[in-house]
Amino acid sequence: MALKDWFAACVHLLFPKVCVVCSLPLSAQEECVCHRCNIDLPRTNLHLKPDNAVERMFWGKTELQRATSYFYYQRGSDYREILHQLKYRGRKEVGVSMGKQMAAELQKDGFFDDIDYLIPIPLHRKKQRIRGYNQSACLADGISRVTGIPVIEKAITRQRHTETQTRKSAFDRWTNVEGIFKLHSTELFANKHILLIDDVLTTGATCVACADALVEVDNVRLSVLTLAMAE
Numbered sequence: 001m002a003l004k005d006w007f008a009a010c011v012h013l014l015f016p017k018v019c020v021v022c023s024l025p026l027s028a029q030e031e032c033v034c035h036r037c038n039i040d041l042p043r044t045n046l047h048l049k050p051d052n053a054v055e056r057m058f059w060g061k062t063e064l065q066r067a068t069s070y071f072y073y074q075r076g077s078d079y080r081e082i083l084h085q086l087k088y089r090g091r092k093e094v095g096v097s098m099g100k101q102m103a104a105e106l107q108k109d110g111f112f113d114d115i116d117y118l119i120p121i122p123l124h125r126k127k128q129r130i131r132g133y134n135q136s137a138c139l140a141d142g143i144s145r146v147t148g149i150p151v152i153e154k155a156i157t158r159q160r161h162t163e164t165q166t167r168k169s170a171f172d173r174w175t176n177v178e179g180i181f182k183l184h185s186t187e188l189f190a191n192k193h194i195l196l197i198d199d200v201l202t203t204g205a206t207c208v209a210c211a212d213a214l215v216e217v218d219n220v221r222l223s224v225l226t227l228a229m230a231e
């Protein structure tokens with residue numbers, strides 16, 4: 001055993017990593033979620049259904065090629081911890097790991113066919129400075145590692161720092177994000193198919209606002225993928 005591997009094994013023994021969902025120790029092969037929790041993950045499998053519930057949320061608001069969320073979360077569900085650790089506990093690696101996992105599963109069903117770029121929904125620079133990273137960019141990074149599709153981060157920026165969406169009514173969520181994204185390069189995206197990546201889908205308002213920033217691009221096609229959606 002190489003010294004490096006021996007050292008890694010010792011660290012693992014002294015400080016075992018635990019499953020984000022059930023808190024039981026992970027084996028060396030498991031990244032963030034243990035095998036058992038992974039089997040029970042409430043996958044939506046909506047990418048297999050045409051005109052699915054996620055796509056319907058965008059009807060009449062923005063035209064999409066396809067849209068899906070990877071898993072359902074509920075208030076009080078242990079699986080919500082995946083989102084919590086990624087967003088509020090600095091666990092960037094949870095995003096990369098979940099990005100890789102959902103990409104590997106959805107790729108088999110052709111979800112990434114003809115996608116040219118991945119765009120993580122941008123955070124306002126102040127918010128990103130406080131958090132230290134953009135959780136959606138971590139997901140996009142993981143997806144890119146599996147699919148090879150490039151991630152474009154700086155082409156769209158968030159102009160306003162909006163208050164947290166969770167305490168707002170549905171109507172306020174829509175007006176709150178209207179016009180908050182700005183596109184800096186139209187040529188890059190002409191005739192391209194872009195996949196917008198976000199961590200959680202609630203009303204879809206943020207994705208629609210981001211899609212609105214791309215309307216002036218010639219013949220651009222858009223799709224949406226989020227890690228989770230409320231059940």
Ligand SMILES: [Zn+2]
Nearest residue numbers: 019022034037
């Ligand atoms: Zn577990």
